[in-house]
Amino acid sequence: MKATITDVAKRAGVSMKTVSRVLNNEPNVAEKTRERVKAIADELRYSPNLAARGLATSKSYLIALIYDNPSPNYISHIQRGAIDACRDAGYHLVVEPLSFSGAGDHDEAVRQVRTVLDRLPVDGVILTPPLSDNDAVLDVLAELNIKCVRVAPKNGGKQPFVGMDDETASYQMTQHLLDQGHQKIAFVLGHIDHAATSLRHAGYLRAMSEAGITVPDNFIVQGDFSFESGAAAARKVLTLPESERPTAIFASNDDMAAAVISVAGQMGLNVPDTLSVCGFDDTPLARVIWPALTTVRQPIYKMGHQAAKELVRRSDEKAEKGQILDFEIMLRDSVSDLK
């Protein structure tokens, strides 16, 4: 049978409470006692019953990752980072995707978040985009008094967050294209609900404007982060008369960039010789398509890790208000040097 705290206490000849103190690293236990108890706990392979502990402390040692973002790659990296951080602190991660509610349906999102949290009293919540900018959900969390960390939110707010500087990343990537001699650079926008969309757009515009280039309207095409939307955008831009056609297309994420490459292939345009393409995210896809995609590596794992770390932080450690993590420009084969 599984050992309880009583077993350890008896064996060590102390009270349950003393054992409890040792296990929770509380002060005021004689060093000798502490060691003896520890040794016996190990020997008995004792580990506390989370339910009992939870009942007594009204903590659950559970963190929830709540999302409605369908990108498995993004989620799985966040998740992995979060789990690793949880594990270090004796926490566990429960994963709670919201069932599809037409994007932007705030009421439905709130209802679902409520249901989940009513049932499972987690100690903290990680919110990924676009949920991290859903004020209604944030209000519910505040009301239920549940700590939360937002991943890549649009704006600060009171809660802690982790993110990266999308604007600068996009700026630098555009700059790279300019450095290679490209001037006619089209841009495929992401999903309007995502904070990153406008930031990436802004970075691109800033680089172009600093280079003194006026971007024609038809060089900026709406997408929604999906492969299909990228393909549609590519068709729109690549069917322009040859003289007006861009020499490079910067897509707001890798899926759309892959679509651009695919469409270019179908149209007989060689990438990167005739058309350069770059993306954003550095999904596994980026290395797997041909030519391999020049893109921005987001610190997704690290965002998940830091988010969870903040949530499981013991109160004596210092809080992080907001963290901007580093990105990296991954130079691969999909961009040619025009010079």
Place this chain on the structure above:
Amino acid sequence: MKATITDVAKRAGVSMKTVSRVLNNEPNVAEKTRERVKAIADELRYSPNLAARGLATSKSYLIALIYDNPSPNYISHIQRGAIDACRDAGYHLVVEPLSFSGAGDHDEAVRQVRTVLDRLPVDGVILTPPLSDNDAVLDVLAELNIKCVRVAPKNGGKQPFVGMDDETASYQMTQHLLDQGHQKIAFVLGHIDHAATSLRHAGYLRAMSEAGITVPDNFIVQGDFSFESGAAAARKVLTLPESERPTAIFASNDDMAAAVISVAGQMGLNVPDTLSVCGFDDTPLARVIWPALTTVRQPIYKMGHQAAKELVRRSDEKAEKGQILDFEIMLRDSVSDLK
């Protein structure tokens, strides 16, 4: 403050126990009482405290998904299916990847599984390949008396499982290639630790042998499911003298198939005109590369769903011993008709 069972009981003028009976759908409650209690519970937005309930019943209402398979796509579909099944039954899913232990390191796997389950007394465990064939881990689970469902295991065993018929799928895909007039079909093997690897291999061989074709040794190349291994395999096969070169390559998964297409592209071989390629899994990748990949769609979501469903099954519902789910051959653009 959050309502407790006592609040509901007082309000309804009954004992806690009666409320408890209603909430757990136990018999022997007058219909009138049952309805009144239900109404009041709703009104108070009451939901039971999982920790307390867990302490009293020694159940946790938690299911763990344990894996050491690094394929995010596979896991995310399993996960999604499992979560949906859990939610229907008031359960939650906690995700527990094993930290990298050189493949096949059974001791380390056992140690980690033990640690996880000592801390978190889950009610059931879902095991994905290759963990689903790790006898040492299965023994631990049996010893701890934790129910488990294995996903796509190699062989039956005593535990319930969900899976698909990899051999037949591979057979049918090979058959398709043969139907298109291909004779020189090479095959890229998967990771040796995975049960699917030998099954897919077997299906391929069966189709070839039934077609009366002798497969030359150098047409069967070892891979490990990774893109890189697929690329290496492709290089090996495609650098054969032209007369000995295959007209089609069947890779054991999509990543390796994508690698084959990529290498072919680099070598100036047109897919599908000069070389046909097909994969296995139908990852998102398959639709996103160009040409779109002909592949086998695995019922991954459904496997996760059924696995969890079996674990959260109330004891009065009938048990499923083992389930073989349907696959689907996805015909796309990477295979050409030679006739």
Place this chain on the structure above:
DNA sequence: TCTAGTTATGACAGCGCTGTCAACAACAGA
């Protein structure tokens, strides 16, 4: 009407742990 059998309900203990608070030991300084 009474009895036996059945259904409905509640009192209470206890799941394994931690918070509170009181008790006790050790030791310093007066």
Place this chain on the structure above:
DNA sequence: TCTGTTGTTGACAGCGCTGTCATAACTAGA
């Protein structure tokens, strides 16, 4: 020696729920 202070320990209640078992309220049949 006594008092005060600090450090160490344990007794006990109680977190919110369910299992057990006793009891109360019915029902049907004689």
